[in-house]
Amino acid sequence: MAPHISWFSILFSASDIHHSHPTSAKAVQQIYVWDRFVRLFHWGLLVAVTLAALSGFWLGATWIRLHVVAGLLAASLVLLRLIWGLTGSHHARFSSFVRAPHEVLAHLRELRAGVAPRHIGHNPLGALMVLMLLAVVLSLAITGVMTLGGEFKTPPLATLSYDQGQFAHYVHKLLAWGLGGLIALHVLGALFESLRTKENLPVAMITGRKALRNEDADFPSNHSVRIRPVLTVIAAMVLFSGLAGWAGLPGGSGHPPLPHAPVSPSAFNVDYASECSDCHAAYHPSLLPGSSWQQLMAHLDDHFGEDASLEAQTAQEISDWLVTVSADQVDSKPAHVFRKVSPAHPDAISLTPFWQKTHAAIPKKTFSQPPIYGAFNCAACHADAATGWFFPSNISIPKPPITIHGNTSLVSVPSAIVEE
Amino acid sequence: MKGRLALVRTAVVLTLAFALVTPSVAAAGARSSIIAGFAAKAGKPLSAARGKAFFTGKHTGGKPETPTCLTCHTSNLRGMGKTRAGKAIKPMAVSANPERFTDPKKVAKWFRRNCKTVLGRECTAQEKGDVLTWLATQ
Numbered sequence: 001m002a003p004h005i006s007w008f009s010i011l012f013s014a015s016d017i018h019h020s021h022p023t024s025a026k027a028v029q030q031i032y033v034w035d036r037f038v039r040l041f042h043w044g045l046l047v048a049v050t051l052a053a054l055s056g057f058w059l060g061a062t063w064i065r066l067h068v069v070a071g072l073l074a075a076s077l078v079l080l081r082l083i084w085g086l087t088g089s090h091h092a093r094f095s096s097f098v099r100a101p102h103e104v105l106a107h108l109r110e111l112r113a114g115v116a117p118r119h120i121g122h123n124p125l126g127a128l129m130v131l132m133l134l135a136v137v138l139s140l141a142i143t144g145v146m147t148l149g150g151e152f153k154t155p156p157l158a159t160l161s162y163d164q165g166q167f168a169h170y171v172h173k174l175l176a177w178g179l180g181g182l183i184a185l186h187v188l189g190a191l192f193e194s195l196r197t198k199e200n201l202p203v204a205m206i207t208g209r210k211a212l213r214n215e216d217a218d219f220p221s222n223h224s225v226r227i228r229p230v231l232t233v234i235a236a237m238v239l240f241s242g243l244a245g246w247a248g249l250p251g252g253s254g255h256p257p258l259p260h261a262p263v264s265p266s267a268f269n270v271d272y273a274s275e276c277s278d279c280h281a282a283y284h285p286s287l288l289p290g291s292s293w294q295q296l297m298a299h300l301d302d303h304f305g306e307d308a309s310l311e312a313q314t315a316q317e318i319s320d321w322l323v324t325v326s327a328d329q330v331d332s333k334p335a336h337v338f339r340k341v342s343p344a345h346p347d348a349i350s351l352t353p354f355w356q357k358t359h360a361a362i363p364k365k366t367f368s369q370p371p372i373y374g375a376f377n378c379a380a381c382h383a384d385a386a387t388g389w390f391f392p393s394n395i396s397i398p399k400p401p402i403t404i405h406g407n408t409s410l411v412s413v414p415s416a417i418v419e420e
Numbered sequence: 421m422k423g424r425l426a427l428v429r430t431a432v433v434l435t436l437a438f439a440l441v442t443p444s445v446a447a448a449g450a451r452s453s454i455i456a457g458f459a460a461k462a463g464k465p466l467s468a469a470r471g472k473a474f475f476t477g478k479h480t481g482g483k484p485e486t487p488t489c490l491t492c493h494t495s496n497l498r499g500m501g502k503t504r505a506g507k508a509i510k511p512m513a514v515s516a517n518p519e520r521f522t523d524p525k526k527v528a529k530w531f532r533r534n535c536k537t538v539l540g541r542e543c544t545a546q547e548k549g550d551v552l553t554w555l556a557t558q
Contacts, residue, residue: 281507
């Protein structure tokens with residue numbers, strides 16, 4: 001009969017040594033190895049990293065909020081683990097399991113020779129893995145915050161340039177793949193060691209206990225550590241990181257209204273704001289380079305098949321203003337990606353290579369039907385289009401209106417009203 | 421006492437009525453002078469009937485997808501129209517939208533653009549005057 005373990009005892013029992021079920025024929029003495037924090041940390045990190053990987057690799061840019069919160073959670077767990085590695089119970093301390101390189105090599109030789117002992121705490125290779133995992137998760141969080149700072153001017157690293165943010169983004173992706181590889185190795189290693197030493201290591205990470213063996217006669221006692229203050233700190237940090245991640249992003253409730261806006265819509269040139277919002281919402285000037293704006297403003301009488309002509313002087317003034325606040329002048333992500341225009345249509349944002357690539361997965365039909373009407377209608381899907389940021393968590397594709405008797409219902413009436 | 425109160429009440433009502441009417445009177449003035457401007461350049465006296473025929477009729481020479489003003493403004497002149505880009509256009513009928521045709525620059529701009537789109541040419545003063553004469557009564 002398997003030792004009786006209740007979830008309650010996993011989380012709340014505190015004694016170091018446990019006996020299995022008292023009625024069991026041969027009572028196996030158990031040692032308490034992984035304290036509650038270590039176990040919570042281990043499985044908590046698994047959840048956080050899984051969520052971050054799911055949102056980062058598969059769910060797409062619109063899940064950025066979940067991604068950031070999961071990443072901050074993982075980072076807080078790692079920071080706590082570092083503190084715990086200095087102050088926690090015996091087997092949680094780095095001093096008890098981190099080995100010098102020559103000891104790791106010696107362990108490898110023993111494995112080769114088939115004489116490696118079983119370890120109560122981490123074995124030297126496992127310890128190396130722990131350190132690498134901690135370092136990579138922490139580096140992922142740091143490069144992630146750098147990416148947000150550089151590409152979207154999100155605090156606390158909003159002073160980074162777009163190029164620095166983009167470099168951090170690149171490293172972030174490399175690290176993410178690296179973490180995937182490390183996790184695979186870690187799982188294989190734990191399975192290998194479980195089979196080799198005939199000890200279920202994953203279960204030990206749940207119960208915290210391992211069966212005492214004869215050779216463990218003088219196992220180091222795992223002194224009790226008061227856990228409640230620790231749990232409180234974890235809860236506080238998890239809550240804090242979650243809230244910070246949620247609210248601190250552009251569009252979040254705690255984010256000031258775009259403190260780093262390239263050009264605030266309230267500072268738009270008066271003529272631009274009125275003349276260029278007659279037929280569609282006025283595009284943020286940072287979405288095209290100056291040369292594109294000049295070209296567009298010079299051909300307003302044939303404006304995407306429409307006559308948008310203005311008096312020559314007004315057109316010239318708008319054109320001159322656009323050049324001073326164009327993508328060439330702004331350090332936002334849209335400004336950088338849209339600087340590279342389509343050679344055949346330099347005045348169309350929706351024909352730039354970046355636009356085509358990021359919107360390729362959206363069906364053509366979605367664009368043509370109301371309330372979107374076309375690729376040009378950025379604000380239909382990007383709630384923050386007017387600000388020029390296009391932050392991924394502010395994207396949502398509206399549903400077409402319900403059709404009754406062949407007529408579109410009231411739902412289709414656009415909220416924006418033209419002055420004319 | 422009672423007579424005084426009634427007097428005050430009448431004064432208040434009159435003031436309110438005046439305050440409400442003044443802007444639309446001013447708007448009507450601005451509109452009349454725009455229409456008068458077209459009338460001065462038109463050959464014949466302005467005609468609401470001709471304006472209606474022009475605004476609601478089909479034309480050639482412009483963009484094939486916009487053969488008539490009603491393509492965007494719809495035949496319900498007191499309701500909303502819609503641009504090609506999906507933005508709503510406020511009603512053209514003055515009774516539903518008293519601010520219509522009160523800004524000479526705006527009137528000039530949209531006649532220039534939309535006549536080119538629908539007819540492939542600028543409209544004459546006669547055509548513009550006729551259309552405004554008709555829409556002002558709608």
